[in-house]
Amino acid sequence: MAKRQIAMVLDLNKCIGCQTCTIACKKLWNTDTGTGYAYWNNVETLPGAGYPKEWSGSGGRTSDGEVKRGQIPTLDGEYGRAWSFNHDKVFFRSGDGGEKKPWLRPDRKAQWGANWDEDLGAGEYPQENHYFYLPRLCNHCTHPACLDACPRAAIEKREEDGIVLVDQDRCNGYRFCVEACPYKKVYFDPQRQVTTKCIFCLPRVEEGVAPACARQCPGRLRFVGYLDDEEAPIWKLVHKYGVALPLHPEFGLEPNVYYVPPMSPEKLDSEGRPTGESRIPMDYLVSLFGSRVKDAVKILEDEREKRKSGNPSELMDLLIAYDWNESFALESNRKEVI
Amino acid sequence: MQQEIDLIAAPPALSPGGYVAKAYADRVQPATKNARVEVVRQGAAWRIALSWPCASPVLSLGDDVDTFVDAAAVLTSSKADTSWMTMGDNGDAVTGVFWRADQEALTGIHAEGLGTVDRLPPPDGVRATSEWKDDRWILQLDFDAWSQLDQQQQIAVAIWQGAERDRGGLKSVSPGWISVAA
Numbered sequence: 134m135a136k137r138q139i140a141m142v143l144d145l146n147k148c149i150g151c152q153t154c155t156i157a158c159k160k161l162w163n164t165d166t167g168t169g170y171a172y173w174n175n176v177e178t179l180p181g182a183g184y185p186k187e188w189s190g191s192g193g194r195t196s197d198g199e200v201k202r203g204q205i206p207t208l209d210g211e212y213g214r215a216w217s218f219n220h221d222k223v224f225f226r227s228g229d230g231g232e233k234k235p236w237l238r239p240d241r242k243a244q245w246g247a248n249w250d251e252d253l254g255a256g257e258y259p260q261e262n263h264y265f266y267l268p269r270l271c272n273h274c275t276h277p278a279c280l281d282a283c284p285r286a287a288i289e290k291r292e293e294d295g296i297v298l299v300d301q302d303r304c305n306g307y308r309f310c311v312e313a314c315p316y317k318k319v320y321f322d323p324q325r326q327v328t329t330k331c332i333f334c335l336p337r338v339e340e341g342v343a344p345a346c347a348r349q350c351p352g353r354l355r356f357v358g359y360l361d362d363e364e365a366p367i368w369k370l371v372h373k374y375g376v377a378l379p380l381h382p383e384f385g386l387e388p389n390v391y392y393v394p395p396m397s398p399e400k401l402d403s404e405g406r407p408t409g410e411s412r413i414p415m416d417y418l419v420s421l422f423g424s425r426v427k428d429a430v431k432i433l434e435d436e437r438e439k440r441k442s443g444n445p446s447e448l449m450d451l452l453i454a455y456d457w458n459e460s461f462a463l464e465s466n467r468k469e470v471i
Numbered sequence: 472m473q474q475e476i477d478l479i480a481a482p483p484a485l486s487p488g489g490y491v492a493k494a495y496a497d498r499v500q501p502a503t504k505n506a507r508v509e510v511v512r513q514g515a516a517w518r519i520a521l522s523w524p525c526a527s528p529v530l531s532l533g534d535d536v537d538t539f540v541d542a543a544a545v546l547t548s549s550k551a552d553t554s555w556m557t558m559g560d561n562g563d564a565v566t567g568v569f570w571r572a573d574q575e576a577l578t579g580i581h582a583e584g585l586g587t588v589d590r591l592p593p594p595d596g597v598r599a600t601s602e603w604k605d606d607r608w609i610l611q612l613d614f615d616a617w618s619q620l621d622q623q624q625q626i627a628v629a630i631w632q633g634a635e636r637d638r639g640g641l642k643s644v645s646p647g648w649i650s651v652a653a
Contacts, residue, residue, distance in 0.1 A: 309488075321536045
């Protein structure tokens with residue numbers, strides 16, 4: 134058990150799906166040949182199949198706490214194999230192969246990939262169509278399935294901050310960790326034959342700098358800090374107001390990445406009149422965040438109304454993130470080093 | 472010495488950590504049912520030929536992320552009664568060599584109990600030749616010398632079938648030590 138636990142809160146009401154976090158992470162940590170498909174951070178459109186496709190729940194634990202055997206996603210299936218385009222033929226060898234005007238096309242049948250189902254969402258337009266974005270990263274779980282799965286003891290949960298790390302010198306590439314993680318946030322590098330995962334930007338955090346995904350987020354939707362720091366936003370959002378919830382708590386791993394659930398406009402009836410019913414079905418949110426999401430949404434609605442009517446709301450002020458630096462509480466002075 | 476050995480599945484329950492033992496509790500049959508072992512001693516040198524049936528060889532990972540390669544290990548003990556199933560014990564090592572179908576060089580193995588396997592640089596004076604033919608792997612290991620084997624006169628073998636997703640503790644093993652005494 135870690136002495137302290139670092140955590141992240143993401144306000145899904147502010148995510149615009151710009152993928153800046155994805156690229157910030159990818160460029161910083163995952164440019165090696167074998168990690169082309171590996172996104173320590175990705176942003177999915179929900180409702181949707183996500184990345185890897187239909188990742189949810191392969192591994193983790195049952196509602197009785199029993200270990201569930203998971204699956205390793207495949208490049209030809211759930212991840213999708215990357216393709217390139219016939220630029221050479223189209224732009225430099227006009228007429229090559231008897232085709233006078235060759236079309237630009239993929240060199241293989243593209244079937245899936247990160248962000249494949251972007252902005253599709255669900256629901257009939259214009260009455261009830263809806264979608265929202267879900268940025269995902271390793272949850273640095275309190276009870277990590279990956280750590281439990283490694284027979285080499287190559288995965289460690291750091292005592293000082295609860296960050297979960299792979300020791301690639303010990304890793305033998307068995308991939309039980311990939312299998313066991315129900316969030317599918319451990320990846321295998323077939324070139325180096327070791328697994329890789331989010332390190333919560335450990336070298337930055339140790340210097341009091343927020344992880345790249347949080348630091349680069351244009352929407353200011355990410356908060357970073359320690360769960361026990363009662364002066365900081367993380368504790369207030371998770372414990373004081375209870376509006377930040379873990380993804381799939383039923384997996385039984387106690388994730389330490391939390392989400393402020395998305396609110397949505399009302400559905401319209403056939404005449405275009407608001408029905409009073411949220412476009413994002415509450416049952417769907419419950420399937421993601423558990424039953425506590427009902428209370429969380431109610432609190433958010435109440436606090437928003439309070440603020441709209443001119444009354445103060447600490448919660449709304451926090452979520453607006455007027456002073457962006459206050460979102461990151463990583464040093465004793467709780468100011469990020471710029 | 473030449474011998475046909477019926478292999479057993481290494482008990483998943485022995486796998487360290489909380490996952491493999493439970494997730495693979497139903498894996499009680501070995502992916503490789505049997506193997507043929509032939510051991511010849513010539514002075515200080517040892518030649519160990521190991522062959523086993525393999526209908527679908529996996530020779531490399533390629534760029535796939537869900538592929539496992541074929542592999543085998545030959546080990547000896549440091550004592551006559553060293554525990555094989557647990558890969559030795561603290562202060563009571565098993566040592567030997569590990570071969571993978573996608574690597575030319577062998578890897579040295581040293582373990583003193585479950586989860587303690589150290590992979591070492593290729594041992595000096597050991598050469599491996601391998602061939603997949605007629606639905607069988609044939610692996611020949613030539614040791615210029617193996618003093619530990621001189622003393623203990625027993626080996627054990629482990630085989631991983633990549634196509635069956637064998638890796639780590641998911642392997643087919645000899646049920647115990649095999650005497651190589653002439």
